[in-house]
Amino acid sequence: MTHLRSLFTGNDPLSAAERAAMASLRRGGISSVIWIVTERCNLRCIHCYEGGRITPELSTGEVLRVAERLKEAGRPLTFISGGEPLLRDDIMILLRKLKEFGIRVILSTNGTLVDEKMARELADSGVNNVAIPLYGPEDVHDAFTRMPGSHERVIRALGLLRDYGLSLTIKTVVARRVLPHIKYLFDLAVEYGAKAVYLCDFIPVGRGALMREEVPSKEEWRSLLDWFIDEMLLGGAYGGVEIDIGLHPSTAIYVMERLRERGYDTSRAEERMKDRRLSVEGRGFISISPTGDVYLSNYLTDFRLGNALRDDLKKLLNHPLYRSAGDSSQLKGRCGSCPYKDMCGGSRVKAYIYTGDLLGEDPTCLIQD
Ligand code: SF4
Numbered sequence: 001m002t003h004l005r006s007l008f009t010g011n012d013p014l015s016a017a018e019r020a021a022m023a024s025l026r027r028g029g030i031s032s033v034i035w036i037v038t039e040r041c042n043l044r045c046i047h048c049y050e051g052g053r054i055t056p057e058l059s060t061g062e063v064l065r066v067a068e069r070l071k072e073a074g075r076p077l078t079f080i081s082g083g084e085p086l087l088r089d090d091i092m093i094l095l096r097k098l099k100e101f102g103i104r105v106i107l108s109t110n111g112t113l114v115d116e117k118m119a120r121e122l123a124d125s126g127v128n129n130v131a132i133p134l135y136g137p138e139d140v141h142d143a144f145t146r147m148p149g150s151h152e153r154v155i156r157a158l159g160l161l162r163d164y165g166l167s168l169t170i171k172t173v174v175a176r177r178v179l180p181h182i183k184y185l186f187d188l189a190v191e192y193g194a195k196a197v198y199l200c201d202f203i204p205v206g207r208g209a210l211m212r213e214e215v216p217s218k219e220e221w222r223s224l225l226d227w228f229i230d231e232m233l234l235g236g237a238y239g240g241v242e243i244d245i246g247l248h249p250s251t252a253i254y255v256m257e258r259l260r261e262r263g264y265d266t267s268r269a270e271e272r273m274k275d276r277r278l279s280v281e282g283r284g285f286i287s288i289s290p291t292g293d294v295y296l297s298n299y300l301t302d303f304r305l306g307n308a309l310r311d312d313l314k315k316l317l318n319h320p321l322y323r324s325a326g327d328s329s330q331l332k333g334r335c336g337s338c339p340y341k342d343m344c345g346g347s348r349v350k351a352y353i354y355t356g357d358l359l360g361e362d363p364t365c366l367i368q369d
Pocket of ligand 1: 334336345365366368
């Protein structure tokens with residue numbers, strides 16, 4: 001969750017979400033939560049990090065109790081995700097309860113189940129943003145999801161949700177075969193009035209472990225960022241659309257260095273990154289599983305902090321794992337000796353997945369080869 005446009009230009013299409021996260025951080029120490037409410041899914045995407053795993057899930061009464069816990073914890077920005085969350089019969093009950101508690105919600109759905117009735121119900125639920133994955137034009141997208149016609153359904157969903165006045169995000173995974181289609185995604189974002197394109201680095205885990213060759217090289221990431229700098233940050237293209245990067249904090253450091261070289265003042269961005277490290281693990285972010293278990297991250301299920309039904313969420317922030325993940329002075333390798341460690345911190349997810357050490361260096365760092 002690195003908002004490049006707001007960091008470097010001050011134009012912040014997601015400002016309401018950012019404000020909600022910061023207000024919650026001040027209230028209770030938790031800024032944002034990814035809550036996987038189910039692992040059931042109607043698609044079988046080739047890159048899915050969950051890899052088709054299905055665990056039991058909480059009952060309606062239990063999810064409402066977890067919602068209560070989120071309220072008590074300061075009302076963090078809450079990403080409802082899956083699996084496919086719309087497969088839960090009680091999803092509207094949960095969304096309405098979160099709204100009643102004043103919690104800002106981003107719903108992540110694959111879009112295939114959104115018809116006119118669902119779009120109307122989502123609008124009525126008060127959900128603040130709907131994030132829908134798209135991997136490129138029809139042939140590329142349908143090959144990713146392994147469901148012919150899924151691209152058509154996503155486009156229909158975007159149109160319906162826009163027509164019902166919902167705020168939208170288009171999200172994708174930055175795999176090699178998606179790279180040629182990033183512009184297509186921004187074009188669609190403009191067409192459907194989406195507030196952001198969320199670009200999550202591809203991590204070869206789950207089913208994705210079978211497609212390691214799809215991990216972009218550092219040079220491919222740098223070329224993408226150079227395009228963002230020239231066309232969007234300096235050129236003003238797609239001005240109303242945030243460039244939201246997931247699981248790749250050194251992207252912002254790379255952009256900052258390139259802008260500095262060209263004589264631009266980046267002091268404001270530096271101050272913001274010093275205030276709030278880009279690597280969010282141990283720094284206000286938690287993840288909740290379908291069983292209510294709380295983890296450092298939905299990618300880091302070896303690191304369990306407690307359970308949202310039984311534990312006070314704020315107290316879990318004192319867990320030694322949480323504290324060390326958020327402590328930049330404990331970082332090792334190149335991240336440990338990096339002058340940007342308090343701003344960036346490296347992806348703790350990728351450090352663990354690629355090196356086996358939660359506090360190790362992020363081997364995908366874009367400012368070091
Ligand atoms: S070495 Fe680590 S902390 Fe420094 S910029 Fe790279 S990823 Fe970030």
